[in-house]
Amino acid sequence: MFWKLIGLTAAGLTSFAFIPQVLKMYTTKSAKDLSLVTLLQLSAGVSLWILYGIYLKDSIIIFANAVTLLTLLSADFLYYKYRRTV
Template sequence: MEISPVTVIGLLAASCTTISFLPQVLKTWKSKSAKDLSWGMFSIFATGVFLWLVYGLMISDLPIILANAVTLLLVLTILYFKFTFDRDEPAAN
């Protein structure tokens, strides 16, 4: 199976945009704090990524499928941390 230059560019672009969430996941995990992260932004983003994943599956586009599957996993991890860590933090007076 030969991979076209267009697919290579797609895979590289997908890798960059997907990996960009890794520092936020690691920072949130290490600090055990997600108070500055927006529920709204990450919820809307997760919905968009999920729809991109569905789209990629519908057109059988490997870069779109791989990038959005991994990105969705990372974003859902951030949302899980937000839910877990926000519950554990005392309320501000």
């Protein structure tokens, strides 16, 4: 039970870590100082974590990384939308 709680806590912290950046891009309408390479690397890495979670049949890994991927895809979209202001 203890390790499941550790996993859930880690999943929650990492899943929602990029939300402040997405909100900042949305409110400022700017992608200034944001690295597209970093966004794409994180998106690729998180996608691989999802595949690994599916292989392990680990719902915590799958769900946490799916939420993270949705957040990163939102950031990718906003980056392209506001890239002219970079």
